[in-house]
Structure formats: structure tokens, C-alpha cells
Amino acid sequence: MIQFLEPIINGILLGGLYAVVGIGLSVIFGIMRQVNLAHGELMILASYFSLLTLQLLGLHPLLTFLLVLPAMFIFGYLIQTFLFNRVMGKGMEPFLMISFGLSIILQNALLLIFTPDARSLKSSLVIQSLNVYGLFHVPLIYIVNCAVSILVIGLLHQFMKRTYLGWAISASAEDLSAAKLMGINPKRVYALAMGIAAVTAAISGVLVGMTFTFYPHSGTQYLIIAFGVVIIGGLGSLPGTFVGGLILGISQLVGGRIIGPGFQLLSGYIILLVVLTIRPQGILGRG
Amino acid sequence: MSMLEVRDLDVYHGKFQALSGVELDVERGQIVSLLGANGAGKSTLLKTISGVLKPASGTIYFDEKRIDGLGPHNIVDLGMGLVPEGRKIFSALTVRQNLLIGSYTPRARKTRNETLENVFHLFPLLEKRSRQKGTDLSGGEQQMLSIGRALMSQPRFIIFDEISLGLSPLVVKELYKTIKRINQDGMTEVLVEQDVKRSLKVADFAYILQEGRITLKGNPRDFTEEAVKKAYFGV
Amino acid sequence: MSAKRIRFIVIILALAVLLTTPLWASRYVVNVWSLICIYAALASMWNLLAGYSGMISLGQQMFIGLGGYTLAVLSVYYGLPISLSVLLGGMISVILAVLISLPIFRMKGVYFAIGTWIIAEALGICFSNWGYVRYGMGMFIQPAYKLSMSSIYYAAVIICIGSIALVYLLLRSNLGLALMAIRDDDVASEAVGVNIFRCKFTCFLISAFVTGIAAGILYLNAIFIQPFEAFGIGWTVKLLFIVIIGGIGTVEGPIAGAIIFVFLQQYLSEYVGFNLIIFGTIAIMVIFFAPKGIVGTFQNKFGVELFPVRRQ
Numbered sequence: 001m002i003q004f005l006e007p008i009i010n011g012i013l014l015g016g017l018y019a020v021v022g023i024g025l026s027v028i029f030g031i032m033r034q035v036n037l038a039h040g041e042l043m044i045l046a047s048y049f050s051l052l053t054l055q056l057l058g059l060h061p062l063l064t065f066l067l068v069l070p071a072m073f074i075f076g077y078l079i080q081t082f083l084f085n086r087v088m089g090k091g092m093e094p095f096l097m098i099s100f101g102l103s104i105i106l107q108n109a110l111l112l113i114f115t116p117d118a119r120s121l122k123s124s125l126v127i128q129s130l131n132v133y134g135l136f137h138v139p140l141i142y143i144v145n146c147a148v149s150i151l152v153i154g155l156l157h158q159f160m161k162r163t164y165l166g167w168a169i170s171a172s173a174e175d176l177s178a179a180k181l182m183g184i185n186p187k188r189v190y191a192l193a194m195g196i197a198a199v200t201a202a203i204s205g206v207l208v209g210m211t212f213t214f215y216p217h218s219g220t221q222y223l224i225i226a227f228g229v230v231i232i233g234g235l236g237s238l239p240g241t242f243v244g245g246l247i248l249g250i251s252q253l254v255g256g257r258i259i260g261p262g263f264q265l266l267s268g269y270i271i272l273l274v275v276l277t278i279r280p281q282g283i284l285g286r287g
Numbered sequence: 288m289s290m291l292e293v294r295d296l297d298v299y300h301g302k303f304q305a306l307s308g309v310e311l312d313v314e315r316g317q318i319v320s321l322l323g324a325n326g327a328g329k330s331t332l333l334k335t336i337s338g339v340l341k342p343a344s345g346t347i348y349f350d351e352k353r354i355d356g357l358g359p360h361n362i363v364d365l366g367m368g369l370v371p372e373g374r375k376i377f378s379a380l381t382v383r384q385n386l387l388i389g390s391y392t393p394r395a396r397k398t399r400n401e402t403l404e405n406v407f408h409l410f411p412l413l414e415k416r417s418r419q420k421g422t423d424l425s426g427g428e429q430q431m432l433s434i435g436r437a438l439m440s441q442p443r444f445i446i447f448d449e450i451s452l453g454l455s456p457l458v459v460k461e462l463y464k465t466i467k468r469i470n471q472d473g474m475t476e477v478l479v480e481q482d483v484k485r486s487l488k489v490a491d492f493a494y495i496l497q498e499g500r501i502t503l504k505g506n507p508r509d510f511t512e513e514a515v516k517k518a519y520f521g522v
Numbered sequence: 523m524s525a526k527r528i529r530f531i532v533i534i535l536a537l538a539v540l541l542t543t544p545l546w547a548s549r550y551v552v553n554v555w556s557l558i559c560i561y562a563a564l565a566s567m568w569n570l571l572a573g574y575s576g577m578i579s580l581g582q583q584m585f586i587g588l589g590g591y592t593l594a595v596l597s598v599y600y601g602l603p604i605s606l607s608v609l610l611g612g613m614i615s616v617i618l619a620v621l622i623s624l625p626i627f628r629m630k631g632v633y634f635a636i637g638t639w640i641i642a643e644a645l646g647i648c649f650s651n652w653g654y655v656r657y658g659m660g661m662f663i664q665p666a667y668k669l670s671m672s673s674i675y676y677a678a679v680i681i682c683i684g685s686i687a688l689v690y691l692l693l694r695s696n697l698g699l700a701l702m703a704i705r706d707d708d709v710a711s712e713a714v715g716v717n718i719f720r721c722k723f724t725c726f727l728i729s730a731f732v733t734g735i736a737a738g739i740l741y742l743n744a745i746f747i748q749p750f751e752a753f754g755i756g757w758t759v760k761l762l763f764i765v766i767i768g769g770i771g772t773v774e775g776p777i778a779g780a781i782i783f784v785f786l787q788q789y790l791s792e793y794v795g796f797n798l799i800i801f802g803t804i805a806i807m808v809i810f811f812a813p814k815g816i817v818g819t820f821q822n823k824f825g826v827e828l829f830p831v832r833r834q
Contacts, residue, residue, distance in 0.1 A: 104802035178375035183363040183392035277625035
């Protein structure tokens with residue numbers, strides 16, 4: 001039993017990171033009922049942007065947030081305004097296609113600029129770890145990830161509950177035509193929501209870049225993780241995304257320990273498929 | 288010019304013509320009733336006026352400004368409020384938040400606290416329930432919330448879409464008292480109703496629609512029962 | 523000359539050219555047209571699901587990978603004749619479709635899309651961790667070496683014509699009527715007795731079968747199969763691209779789309795790195811300016827259909 005303590009604890013911490021990975025997708029999925037296939041690329045774009053900033057200015061990776069986050073907000077706002085807003089209300093295929101197209105463009109642009117070499121945002125946090133009662137190790141970076149995640153999700157939750165914009169987003173997600181009658185301009189709200197989603201993607205991108213190595217094509221695997229988190233935890237529920245992240249993180253690491261390291265992702269997928277089959281709206285979701 | 292002027296309006300649902308050559312005037316300070324059987328086009332007319340639908344041809348002027356083709360959020364900003372059919376209260380927000388989001392536009396947001404006071408004065412029940420979830424209220428209470436929410440946008444003109452649907456006569460009586468009261472305070476109103484008698488009693492002017500056309504218009508006190516029946520059903 | 527006559531002549535001419543190509547064209551051209559035919563078959567199946575049955579699948583690659591690996595395993599390890607192996611590839615794909623249909627059909631809309639994707643990814647992981655098929659390194663399909671370019675070409679032509687004909691006949695059948703009714707208004711169609719599940723299930727099985735076979739031919743041509751490529755989302759990207767550019771919900775669309783796609787691929791292969799960026803940009807441009815695709819826009823403007831599906 002003790003041997004499972006490490007993957008469970010680390011799974012919980014990893015789950016915190018996964019939750020932030022999924023939040024952006026949850027916001028977009030929740031408000032527009034659309035699947036943004038470029039979400040993973042938004043994350044990795046931020047990772048590379050952070051890398052650039054790091055190399056040019058010599059900052060600690062966490063400090064690159066100051067530049068990366070505003071830049072990504074603007075990027076998200078722009079892609080919604082000029083790309084996605086043109087096809088809102090026209091069904092699933094156009095949005096999928098545009099987000100696919102965007103994801104291909106971003107992936108290959110990053111490939112051209114940065115080459116396919118493995119990269120990472122180096123900091124001492126990855127090497128240092130916490131020694132818990134001499135039983136197992138918890139990498140410090142995992143704790144940082146989880147702490148940042150809780151902070152981000154908490155802030156976002158408060159934002160949705162207490163600000164006009166947050167209400168506008170919830171209202172638009174629930175009933176768009178009624179929201180328009182409040183004077184809410186859907187295109188602007190969508191653009192702001194995408195900006196927020198891009199910022200959360202950026203946060204998770206930088207954290208991921210600090211924790212693991214990344215490549216231009218890493219976006220795809222994180223997209224699937226984001227989906228997993230949102231679907232398990234439930235649409236339209238911020239705390240649900242957190243729960244989803246935890247479950248995914250734990251099932252990945254525990255599954256990997258039981259079946260084998262190559263099957264980490266598979267364990268996550270199996271849980272995801274089970275949830276999709278039994279309760280597609282997720283554990284805390286409101287369907 | 289009238290406060291709301293609709294001229295020669297044609298609206299299509301796909302290939303089907305829902306409105307033909309509709310003309311309508313609403314003078315400042317009036318209560319105008321819009322009546323007709325189900326499918327006559329009342330809802331379509333409202334949706335076109337409030338910007339949800341776009342007309343194929345014709346014009347709509349509000350306070351001398353052309354509004355056909357504008358989106359609903361622009362029209363709300365110009366001072367036209369809509370109490371939608373089915374109330375459409377947001378379940379994600381509390382009563383108070385539902386009201387506050389009614390004053391989303393910058394113009395209305397400035398004076399929102401004052402407006403909220405006035406709405407609570409008009410509907411004290413809403414103040415009592417202000418922290419409850421919007422959809423936890425009863426049908427009649429939700430209707431009050433919906434009206435209050437429309438008032439929060441500081442309109443000069445309100446459209447009430449089928450507010451008596453699904454409510455008991457007692458509740459509807461109270462609502463109509465409120466409608467009259469708001470009108471006496473200076474609001475111009477358009478009522479779309481199934482309850483013919485009640486809406487004709489309170490209106491200064493009425494229009495009856497049948498199959499997308501205006502078949503009768505005038506002061507309701509001048510209407511005979513014959514004329515109304517004919518205008519409704521064409522018999 | 524009546525429209526029917528013109529249509530007939532066009533089709534006969536096209537078939538004549540298609541069937542005689544190996545006699546007068548270079549190996550390169552024959553290879554290119556093999557690819558076009560295979561992609562057209564794959565795309566027309568994706569179109570059957572997304573354009574006609576309302577099922578957007580992001581996981582068709584599960585059948586591509588499975589069909590390809592069935593061909594590889596049966597022909598390499600068991601020495602089965604190639605045509606049989608290809609056929610069995612289709613059948614194994616159908617079996618997979620049946621197995622997953624219970625859970626997958628409980629998922630609606632975007633959940634269905636994601637569910638199919640996850641299953642394909644899961645299969646990819648399983649195959650890349652399976653020693654029997656040489657893990658992630660992939661397998662060489664030796665028996666394919668002795669096949670001539672022409673025989674692969676004719677196989678591709680057959681599956682292409684077969685799949686287009688299948689879709690056309692299907693849409694003109696009762697099942698087709700049911701599908702169009704569902705597409706218009708699924709509640710109303712249920713009210714008149716259409717069994718939505720059975721219609722969608724049948725289409726799903728058909729698409730699995732044809733995709734599995736087309737995949738077999740594809741990998742005969744490629745000679746090498748690898749799990750991450752075979753079960754990768756890249757396939758859905760290509761099929762989505764082909765169908766949208768060609769024209770979703772039309773019978774001719776996948777053909778036009780496949781032609782454009784393969785030519786673009788060949789033309790852009792010189793600009794390594796940039797080529798995919800251009801693909802992505804073209805995809806976005808098509809959605810903005812010609813959302814019905816080439817065939818769809820053409821049909822709207824001129825009212826002409828090569829394979830008319832609506833009853834006269």
C-alpha cells in the first residue's frame with residue numbers, strides 16, 4: 001500500500017497542474033459550446049515565448065509571467081475577434097476547422113523557428129524535491145504547480161461570481177439571446193473569454209515548460225489532457241475542473257505504476273472513456 | 288415622428304414570409320397592445336424590432352434613429368428594453384445579480400445603485416429574495432424579476448412579451464397594475480398578449496395581426512367584438 | 523442534350539481515363555492517382571458520417587490503423603494472400619466498430635467526437651507497446667514489395683469507385699431518405715418511425731469497413747506502418763481538410779477535395795516546414811470564403827450535380 005502513496009500524492013499535485021491546463025478549454029467549451037483544438041498550441045506557444053524571454057532577459061521562468069500573460073491575452077482576444085467570431089453560430093465544423101488550421105499553423109511555425117529540439121524552462125525547482133518522512137520524494141516544482149493552480153482557479157472563480165464580465169460570461173453561456181437583451185455584445189464577451197482562456201493556457205504552458213521538456217508538437221498531448229480534465233470534472237464547473245484534474249493525475253500515475261510507465265496515458269484515457277459513457281456531463285457538471 | 292415607427296416591414300423565416308408590409312406607430316407615453324392568434328407573427332415582429340431578427344425589407348425608426356439591422360445589444364443601449372417571453376432568468380446568477388446584469392450597458396451602470404433602489408421599491412419582494420438563485424423564485428416572482436431587470440437598463444421604452452403566460456389571474460392583475468404604474472411614470476410600452484380582454488383594457492392603441500399582416504388597428508375602446516374576431520381569424 | 527446525358531458522358535469519360543492511366547502515364551502519375559483514389563475513399567466515408575449522418579468523428583484513424591495492421595500481420599506473419607488480408611482488414615474494423623458502438627453511441631455531438639479521438643489514441647498506445655507488432659518501431663510489409671504499381675493502382679481505383687457508388691446508392695435508398703430526414707429534424711423523423719440509432723449505426727459500420735479496406739491498400743503502397751502515424755490525429759486533419767475543401771455533404775466533394783489535397787501536398791513538399799502552414803491557412807480561408815467547399819459552392823451557383831441524390 002505504501003508504494004502507492006507516492007504516485008497518489010504526486011498524482012494529486014500533478015492533477016493541480018492538469019486542472020489549470022483544462023480551465024481554458026472549460027471556459028471556451030462552457031460559453032461557446034465549441035471545441036478549441038488549438039488550445040494545446042496556445043499553451044506551448046506560451047512555453048516558447050517564455051523561453052525567448054528567459055534567454056533574452058535572463059529572468060527566472062516564473063517572472064516571465066509578467067510579459068507572457070498580457071501578450072497571450074492579446075493574442076487570444078485577437079484570434080477570437082478575427083478568426084472565430086466570423087463563424088460563431090454556424091455549427092461545429094467551421095469552428096473545428098479553423099481551430100485545426102490554427103493549431104497546424106502554430107505548431108509548424110514553432111517548428112520552423114525553434115527546431116524540433118527538446119526544450120525546457122530551467123530552474124532549480126525541478127531538481128529540488130521534498131523528502132517526506134524518508135518514504136518518498138515530491139519534486140518541489142509539483143508543489144509550486146499545484147499552488148499556482150489553486151490560486152488561478154480560485155481567482156477565476158471569484159471573477160466569475162463577482163464581476164460584471166464574469167456574470168456576462170455565465171449569462172452568455174446559459175442563454176445567449178437573453179444575454180444580448182441585457183446589452184451584452186456577444187462578440188466582445190467571446191473575445192474576452194478567449195483572452196482569459198489564453199492567459200490560463202499560458203500559465204499552464206509556462207508551468208509545464210518548467211516541469212517537463214516540450215517540443216513544438218507537445219500541444220496535442222496537452223489538448224487531450226485538457227479534454228480529459230474538463231469531461232471528467234464536468235462542463236460549466238470550475239471546481240469540477242479541479243476535481244477532474246486530480247482524478248486524471250492520480251489515475252495516470254497510479255495506472256502507470258500498476259501496468260507500466262508506457263501506459264500512463266492509457267490509464268487516463270480509460271477513465272475518460274468510462275466517464276464519457278456513464279456520465280458525459282462529468283462528475284460536477286451541469287450538462 | 289412617433290417614438291417607434293415601423294414601415295413596410297417584410298420578414299422571412301427561410302422561404303416562409305412571416306410578416307408582410309407591417310406598419311406600426313407607437314407615440315411617446317402610450318401603451319400599445321399587439322394581439323393575434325398563435326403563429327400570426329407577433330413574436331416575429333417583436334424579435335425584428337428588438338434586433339434578434341433582420342427584416343428583408345422595410346424600416347424601423349426608434350426616436351428618429353434607424354434601428355433595423357442593429358443587434359439587440361445596440362438597441363438596448365439606445366433605450367429600448369425587452370421583457371422576454373418565458374422570463375429567461377439566469378440560473379447561474381442570484382436575484383440581485385440578475386438585476387444588476389440588467390444594467391450592463393455603461394450608460395445604465397453609472398446609476399445602477401439608484402435604479403436598483405427604485406426597482407426594489409416597485410417590487411419589495413425582490414429585495415427580500417435578493418440573495419436567492421434567480422430560478423428558485425415562483426413563476427410570478429420570476430416575471431417581476433424579469434420586468435425589474437429590464438428596468439435596470441434605464442429604458443424609455445419597454446416591450447412586454449406574453450407576461451401573463453402560465454400565471455394565475457391574481458398575479459397577472461398585480462403585474463398589470465405595475466405596468467400601468469410604470470407607464471404613468473413616463474414609460475412608453477408595447478404589450479404582446481394572449482389575454483385579449485386585459486390588454487385591451489389597459490391600452491391606448493392596439494394592433495391585431497393575422498398571418499403576418501395588420502388586420503385591425505385603432506383605439507381599443509372603438510373596437511367591436513365582431514371586428515376583433517374578424518381581425519383575429521378572418522371569418 | 524439533357525442533363526442526364528451530359529452527366530453520363532462525363533462519368534464514362536472519367537472512368538475511361540481513370541482505368542487506362544497505367545498504360546500511358548508515368549509511374550509517378552500512377553502513384554499520385556492511387557493516393558487520390560485512396561484519400562477519396564477515406565474522405566467519402568468521413569463525409570458519410572459527418573456530412574450525412576450528423577456524426578463528426580475525430581477518430582476514423584482507429585480503422586485506418588487497424589486495417590493497416592491487420593493487412594501487415596496477416597500477410598507478413600500468416601502469409602495470407604494480400605487481397606484476403608485487405609478484406610479482413612475491413613472486417614476487423616467492423617468488429618471494432620461493433621465493440622465500441624455501445625459506449626460511443628451514448629455520447630452525443632462534441633462528446634462523440636472526443637470519444638472517438640480518445641479511442642484512436644488509446645489504440646495507438648496499445649499498439650506501440652505491443653511486442654508482436656514490433657512496438658513503436660513499426661512493421662515492414664514485405665509481401666507488398668512484389669506488387670506492381672498498376673495492381674495497387676487498380677485496387678485503389680476499385681475502392682474509390684466502390685465507396686462513391688456505395689454512398690450514392692445508399693443516399694438514394696430508404697436509408698438515405700431516413701438520413702436526410704434526421705439531418706433536417708431528428709425529433710420529427712423519430713415521430714414518423716425512423717430508428718435513428720439503427721441508421722447511424724449502419725453508417726458507422728459501413729464507414730469502418732470501407733476505411734479498413736482503403737487503409738490496407740494505403741499501406742500496401744506505403745510498405746511501412748507505424749503506430750503513432752497510423753493511429754494519429756493527422757488522418758482526421760487530412761480528411762477534414764479534404765471534405766471541407768471539396769464540399770461537406772456532397773457526393774462529389776471528397777473526390778474534388780482529394781485531388782486538390784494530393785496535388786497541394788506534392789506541390790508543397792518542396793517547401794518543407796512551410797507546407798503545413800500553408801495548408802492551415804488555406805483551410806481557414808476556405809471556411810471564411812467558401813464554406814460549402816468547391817463542389818457545394820458550384821452546386822449553389824449553377825444548380826448542377828454530378829451525382830444527384832434528391833429524388834426527382
